Amino acid sequence: MKNKRRIKPKKICMKTIFWIVVVCIMFVNLVPLLWMLSASFKTIVDIMNPKKMFVFTPTIKNYIEVFTKYSFLKPIINSLIVSTGATVLACLFGLPAAYAIARYKQNKLSLIILAVRIIPAITFLVPWYIIFSKLKMTGTYTSLIMANLLVSLPLIVWIVTPYFGSIPKELEEAAFIDGSSVFNSFIRIMIPLSAPGIFTAAILSFIYAWNNFLFALILSSSSTKTLPMAVFNFISYTSVNWGGLMAAAVVITGPVIIVSIALQKYVVSGLTAGAVKG
Amino acid sequence: MKKRNVALLTGAMMATALSVGAGAEDAGLSQDYAGQTISVVVCNSSFMEEIQKDIGEFEEATGINVEFESLQDAQVSNKVAVASAAGGKDLDVFGYRPLQESLLYIKNGWLEPLNTYFEGDTAFDYEDFFESAREITSQDGTAYGIPYLTEREILYLNTELVEKAGLEGSPKTYDELLEWCDKLNDPDNGVYALALRGEGNAAVTQFSGFLRGFGGDFFDEDRNATMNTPEAIEALQFYGKLCREYCAPGVLNMNWTETMNLFTQGLAAMRIDCDSQYAFATDPEASLVADKVGYGVFPEGPAGTTPFNVTAWALGIGSGSEHKEASWEFVKWAVGKDQDIKGLVAGNSSARTSTWESEEAKTAYPEQLAEVINESNPVGVATDRPYMVDGGEARTIIGELITAAIEGISDEDLQAKADGANARIQALLDAEK
Secondary structure (H helix, E strand, O other), rough: HHHHHHHHHHHHHHHHHHHHHHHHHHHHHHHHHHHHHHOOOHHHHHHHHHOOOOOOOOHHHHHHHOOOOOOOOOHHHHHHHHHHHHHHHHHHHHHHHHHHHHHHHOOOHHHHHHHHOOOOOOOOHHHHHHHHHOOOOOHHHHHHHHHHHHHHHHHHHHHHHHHHOOHHHHHHHHHHOOOOHHHHHHHHHHHHHHHHHHHHHHHHHHHHHHHHHHHHHHOOOOOOOOHHHHHHHHHHHOEEEEHHHHHHHHHHHHHHHHHHHOOOOHHHHHHHHHHOOO | HHHHHHHHHHHHHHHHHHHHHHHHHHOOOOOOOOOEEEEEEEEEHHHHHHHHHHHHHHHHOOEEEEEEEEOHHHHHHHHHHHHHOOOOOOOOOOEEOOHHHHHHHHHHHEEOOOOHHHHOOOOOOOEOOOHHHHHHOEEOOOEOOOEEEEEEEEEEEEEEHHHOOOOOOOEEHHHHHHHHHHHEEHHHOOEEEOOOOHHHHHHHHHHHHHHHHOOOOOOOOOOOOOOHHHHHHHHHHHHHHHHHHEEEOOOOOOHHHHHHHHOOOOOOEEEEEEEHHHHOOOOOOOOOOOEEEEEEEEEEEEEEEOOOOEEEEEEEEOOOOOHHHHHHHHHHHOOOOHHHHHHHHHOOOOOOOOHHHHHHHHHHHHHHHHHHHHHHHHEEOOOOOOOOOOOHHHHHHHHHHHHHHHHHOOHHHHHHHHHHHHHHHHHHHOOOO
16 A cells, blocks of 8 residues: 555656646647648738737638639649659559568668668759650659659658568468469458558658659649649748738648548557567 | 630631731730740749739730749749759740849850840830849840849838837938937837848848948959958948847848838838838738838938849740740730739839839839839949859858847957958859859
């Protein structure tokens, strides 16, 4: 009994500290988001007015402007096409590659793939641009998707390889004995068992492509412009439309937050599992 | 007229050629390049918003398709640099900042010489552009760009606060400016006398007016850097004092958007920056002081009245373009007299004399601002930053000096810093010889 009493205050103390830390972290992370959300419902003059920080007359003018004056629908569709395209292709090429690296210990190959990721992306831009320009492909979805693959592919390969490596070989051998081909066991055993890792990698790759600005700046045209580029339409040489900018930021962040929350379970288990077993 | 043209265009191709001819002739546009597609990359501004709205009219009149892309200033440079370095085949018309890009772009051969396009074109009237604007977009008599956005360093005043302090008009000299600052500064109530750019690199342009006002400059005619002269030190200390003593806290991080917000919220009585941003201050949706904005000419220093009067943006045609004639049709229309007036009404500070003299200009611009602009134009200095190929680097070096001055260091320490900075700028200048 005495012992328990001594531990109790300590426990309470630890819990308090834990929650203080949680609240602090939440505060730091959420305040900018909440500010963005509230600013998107204000006029410019109210955004800059500290007195109207919390109490203000909300307006949806900014959102209307985002979709009418700045025609944001097209960039949203463009971003979806590019991000999904890059992620799907990266999985298509990256998963078999990761499998091969894990099963046949092709560590040199994986290092080469990582090297591509380490070199700053801007290094590739001019060559990419020249090649696409020669092929008359600048401003196409294909060029944007291929450029994004440069980042997505290594990401997928490196996150998924330890997963495949951690699955006991015996499982596959059992399948082989039953007459399964390598391809079949890859599809039916390896992929389902590594789903959390694959989800994590796919979401990260999607978010990266969704937010990528540099590739889009150089390789997109007015009709294939993606969201991160469209956001800058609100910043002009002689004025900044803060309200519209914040509304646009909400529109951009929204889908990513929703996707991340929906798949959070997989992402978290994916990240920790990868960290421990990889 | 235009609606009729649309109907005819969709109706019968042959018939349109004749009828559009009539409509396009007024603007001197040609149908010779119909079917070509040109790509245009420019910087977001009120002028370009107008262009984007009316682009359909141009496409109808000429049959040229325009891929129009409007970006933020630094992004335009990046895109132009990458595309031009790769041959520039995909880039036809682009906006550029003559003061920091002309020399580099011309040196690299990225800009198409334009003289042959506009010579003899009385409707376009190249001579109509301000002389200083034509000069800064030309080299050795060859024009490489057509200017469309100019700006001057002026004084914005909050008339309510000025009246409250018992003041009238605007400060005419640096001494008067200090007097006004003393009277208007009211930090206890959160109101500061001045809003001035204090973020080193950004401040260089606004600082240039003071530097020249004290008789200094970034470098002399023989390209000897002069940032360590007594005049330059005096100007740095003066600018530093203004920022330190009369600007809101956090001035070291302020660029034009921050000083504009302080002014529009009524928290700064005066603001020194470009006149091109006036529309933001007088927009009731963006400004609490929309109906209390006054304007004044940049005050006179010991060496005279020396605000900058610069060409901030110009349109050029890429030398690698495969549709140069069609591109010129676009440039001719975009910065032609009619479209230029539309731009002015939307808030753009034009580079055309005829636009400023037009009827529209009299009503579109606040009267007092128009007066200030007319007064600033003849005395203005054509550059607001070190005009050299590596101007960006030089600007960073000068920015560091401004930061040091605002932080408030002694004359001796500043002199030592300036000596070092001057040597670095000299090295850059020498490398360009």
